[in-house]
Amino acid sequence: MTAHSVDPEKDPIRPGSTNVVTIVVDGASVTGVRGQTLAGVLLSAGYVSWRGTSRGDRPRGLFCGIGVCFDCVAVVNGLSDVRVCQRRADDGDVVTFQSDHPDSSVEEQSSDAP
């Protein structure tokens, strides 16, 4: 186990009520804490990478955490290139791993990101 959500019972900052949010990751149902970003939910659920780079299809997950590096992009509800570190998880969100490698067969709606 690497990344994990802080156990609310042991959390020194005493967070408010912890409601569950449920998303779908590559077909599997995954739960997180309401208010977390999609990246937070993915990391707490044990995913460390969810994208392949365009040249080498190398794995990428979260890096900068603030929307600057674009390492964390994934297909969210059918839309590719969504920075999951910037998006709060909503019930029913569907996250699909994104490969930017030309050989990859992942079907996705292309975006117009620069």
Add this chain to the structure above:
Amino acid sequence: MKIVVIGAGPAGLAAARAALDANQRVVLLDAADDLGGQYWRHLPSSRPSSNEAVLHHQWTNFVELRARLEDDPLCEVVTSAHVWAIDRAGIHVLVGPPDGPDRERRTYPTDAVVVATGAHDRVLPVPGWELPGVYSAGGAQALAKGDRVAVGERVLVAGSGPFLLPVALSLANSTSTVVGVVEASRARRVASSWAARPWELVGARTKVAEAGSYAREFARHRIPYVMGRAVTAIHGAECVESVTIAAVDSSWAPIVGTEYSLAVDAVCLGHGFTPRLELAIALGCQLNDRRFVAIDEGQRTSVVGVYAAGEITGVGGADLALVEGTIAGHLAAGGRLDDEVLGQARRHRATWRRFAARLDVAHAIGERWSQWLTPETTICRCEDVTYQQLRTVARVTDSSGLRSLKLTSRAGLGICQGRTCGRTIESLLGAWSNEGGLIDGVTTDRRPIAVPVRLGELRVDSRDAATD
């Protein structure tokens, strides 16, 4: 007149308040869905913490500031507001979820603007830094504060600068074991920059107290802090498993024979900060020789009506950002620099700037850091360009400049638009140019489209809400 403040971190919040105090109307824009910027990132209102102050200095200051702005009818607070371009027609904003779809289009005037877009981590490449489980120090901090997610069980924090301290403490307060904080600057250099002209630090007593509280907290959490060392390689098959640490000399070149390794499941790296300049550049603001937005005593940029505050004018921490914001907001609202209300802010600004200048000297990136790179080290994370590929392209094309180097190697041309590797490539190219190449004056700071936009969102019939 309406004063548009871009960025709701300490600088932008203080600017908005100062402009409201001078009875002007304010529009405060931020891409995040809550106020606070990087410094005051916190749990969302759906899950408020009753003890947020554990992770924040000056938390009550923020709560008051936020209430002041949200309660004032003269202040229009627009969150989830992505400023994606600025041109003659105005400040172009898409309001809605990050990266769309279907965001609302708005345009705001540029007559009076305070730019307070802050900075992001500068992370130097290290062999293995592209492995999952390696995070920027700020990224780990953002996850800890905003999501209550700890990036690992056994975490190493490494790089340079005082920012490593709050990151390590947040992790420790998020049930991680911090196996160490590794600072590349050597103790002697840090000590000498502090010991010089101590009278200049009078007024910065709170910082000395802060340093004391870090020392106590590090002891309580048993976090080892070492100086004059750097992470020179990160290892793992699928994910981070261990790091190699080595002693470095004063130029950050690793000293052979000093290496040792440590088992970890996450690494947080930070070697300083890079200002988020694209909007200031789009407004036409000139940069200074240190590559921050150039400002005068009144926080005025080179463009009439445009002010800048916070980390885009120099890295100095939240206290400096707050007072710069106060001065910028007051002047943008038509106030004068010698108005009495600014007396305290100006005095504090002078103190915090002296403080920042020392940190700059103490923790500046050593000029021979690249000695820890190997031919296979990834330099550009987006396009998987290695050190060797970059070096080869530079040689073959006679490294005549950044533009040709980028076009041939594709380094810096990926989806992040060179935000992560841009300054590194410039620094490598600069070092190689001693061997015969030339720099063409091109930098990686210009990005006409600041955040990605979907073509569908630009259709004429898309929800267009031009604001006066």
